[in-house]
Amino acid sequence: MPFQIRSATAQDLPAILAIYNPEVQHGFATWNDQPFSLESFQNKLQKFQNNGWPFWVIEDQDNLKIAGYADYAPFRNFSGYRHTAEHSLYVSPDYARQGLGKRLLQHLIEHARRQGKHILVAGIDHGNAASIALHQQFGFIQTGYMPQVGQKFGQWRDLVLMQLALN
Numbered sequence: 001m002p003f004q005i006r007s008a009t010a011q012d013l014p015a016i017l018a019i020y021n022p023e024v025q026h027g028f029a030t031w032n033d034q035p036f037s038l039e040s041f042q043n044k045l046q047k048f049q050n051n052g053w054p055f056w057v058i059e060d061q062d063n064l065k066i067a068g069y070a071d072y073a074p075f076r077n078f079s080g081y082r083h084t085a086e087h088s089l090y091v092s093p094d095y096a097r098q099g100l101g102k103r104l105l106q107h108l109i110e111h112a113r114r115q116g117k118h119i120l121v122a123g124i125d126h127g128n129a130a131s132i133a134l135h136q137q138f139g140f141i142q143t144g145y146m147p148q149v150g151q152k153f154g155q156w157r158d159l160v161l162m163q164l165a166l167n
Helices: 010-027 037-051 099-113 129-137
Strands: 001-007 053-061 065-073 084-091 118-123 141-152 155-163
Touching: 001 099, 010 037, 010 053, 010 065, 010 084, 010 129, 037 053, 037 065, 053 099, 065 099, 099 129, 118 129, 129 141, 129 155
Parallel strands: 084 118
Antiparallel strands: 001 053, 053 065, 065 084, 118 155, 141 155
């Protein structure tokens, strides 16, 4: 199957919600506990576009289905962090273990380098061994471990902080 990474459009948002909201409702990749509306993702896409932050999809070209998406934005809202970005990456379970997460993460890293970013940060649930391993493959190192800083489904969750120096 050929796949293409491209900028997300408003037409992609229902497919993006179909990937994200099941993770909200059943998984630990996000600690949000309420499904997002189409309007909330429309606002997110608009904010990313207005600020020049990347928001991409990876599309299965054979059936024109969105297989995953990725983005990054400023790590924190202080000017001193302007060279550091935190990213998100989600792949549909229908496309798991096909290397799409690798392709999206490589794309994020290359784009962040071109934009002159210095550090790319990942905040990952401690139980997400696949995501931790993926990031390690690209040279991310664990720089923090924050026990019980989040809660999901009545369980305290630990946050693994990983980062990659881009230059």
